[in-house]
Amino acid sequence: MPVEMITGSQAAATAVQRAGVDLVVAYPITPQTAIVETLAEYWARGELGGEYVNAESEYASLAYCSGAASAGARTFTATSSHGLAYMHEMIHWCAGARHPIVLANVNRAMGAPWCLEPDQIDSLSQRDTGWIQLYCANAQEVFDTILQAFALAESVLLPCMVVFDGFYVSHTYEAVDIPPRDTVARFLGPSCFAAQVDPGRPANLHGLIGAEAQSRLVLSRHRAMERVWETLREINDRFAALFGRSYPAVEGVACEGAKTLLVTAGSCAETIKSVLPALDGTGLLRLKAVRPFPARELRTRVEASGAETVIVVDRNCSPGLGGILAQEVKAALYGAAAAPPVQNLILAGGVDLTPWMLKRILDGSLFTGGGGPDREVWGVDLA
């Protein structure tokens, strides 16, 4: 298979092109812009396959996708930070309308003040909207996850957000296996989910309903989220058979017998993986899926490892509560047999996780020396 040196953004765009998308709607924002620019190049060369539209805002981009998806089209848009926040109303709407849209979000901090660094607060702020959220750690995973996201979204009829860190993933050149379009087509055929808008067939789509009907619809989305696990497993099996790679909802590295388990989502996992061999008794659990949240699997793996401490690395913070992933991990471990204390390294603002920082938190002095079970440490204080 052809290996190319490309960035995470180019990997995202190339995956969208290979996926045979019907419509891309574009609006620029740093650090996402390279995705829509790369797609524009495909389009200008006549290689996109579908249509490409320049919208007047991120809100319009997602609204545009929503209209096209209701007619049965496979749609894609990409954004970041303020763009994602600006879409918020449409993000809810698309989940409620069950549009299988795929959106790439490149993590970036939220203002004020302006900050371009890869804080994950933008996508985590959207975790209650009913979108599947899949976090990627490197460019290859971005490419593969976008293909999987279309298959997954169209199968369970939920929109899917593919999330990766700004700059560390979006702008870093890596070697990426790029299968040709006809090979990809064996994994992902043209879109075939049912159109909601079907001319000639009267229907009152997404009109006013009462509390009970709304409750049933929310329940059906909740149930659809549960179907993600089974569907994702099948998709991974098919994907692995064709391309030799797969991405479980929770990735475990050196967990067995580990005293300390690090838990994170996104590219921090790559840094952790690179130093794990030098850290005795430490393992990694990487959250690939954040919505649905793999609570059962996480609990099982923490229990099986027998770990004494869990340290969640959060490149975000919910002020007044702490790192968001740490809260989710605590909730998942509540009631587990001998649940270990959950401690929190917070890198809000997009602070880089360095091997040196990891060594310091793992040498025992920061968390275990005097800190309570809920101890949190800010990475910025370690610098």
Add this chain to the structure above:
Amino acid sequence: MNLRETDSGAEILYSGHSACPGCGAALAVRYFSRALGPDIVMVITACCWSIIAGGPPLTTLKCPILHCPFPSAASVGSGVKRGLEQKGNRDTTVVVLAGDGGTFDIGLQALSGAAQRNEDFIFVCYDNEAYMNTGMQTSSATPYGCHTNTLPLPRTKERQKKEIMRIMAAHGIPYAATATVAFPDDLAQKFVKARGIKGFRFFHLLIPCPPGWGAESDETIRLSRLAVESCLFPLYEIRDGITVELTYRPPQKAPLEEYLALQRRFSGLERWQVEALQHSVDRDWERLLQQGEGAAPF
């Protein structure tokens, strides 16, 4: 041409809908959907029509209705048309239906974006000159001298209504037209014409709203007619943002006062304000006449 010639014969609006008695918005949709025929998709943003359309699974219209969030109407409409095309359907007419709030205010950015890209659908603004679905609050389409629930007496609107037709003309769109339910032939002919044009088409419909305007429910047609006869709301069309053509010229200009007196929303107007309003109507009419003769750019 008369209604019989422009009528597709397809009754798309079912009876038994939930519009208020005398609602101009229900009537307008009935007229234009009959003119357009059954192969339409109606995209409806938050407005009175969100309610008139009925609660699913019931429906008021015999065509697909797609509801969408308030600011998104023109973007969703663009997407529906593009999506249908991608799926091989090039014929269905997509109509976006929005009130004045969804057009002049919260929907303006999406509207401007879609118009600038010359997206291929018909945008219909039914303008009842305030947020009526929420019970008569001020919008930028609310006229000078009017009071509303968010601009109560003794205050009245001090600024004039936004000139949406000039804004749309400035986008250079293929077709824009005004119409009212008191002139159904004119309205139907314009929609039939619009159906045959490719690209962005815009309609500004003045819609009497009996409860909001404080008028009797049997005065809807009379109010629509007076708005046109007084030259407050002239009937015209604009091609490519340049060529303006009046489609009706009142034989004799009716005094504005008659129109105002039928509506309690103007009860706070003082004499001098009525004169000021009459003056601005006269000025705008003169300007339009010149443009209709090609004398001045719109």
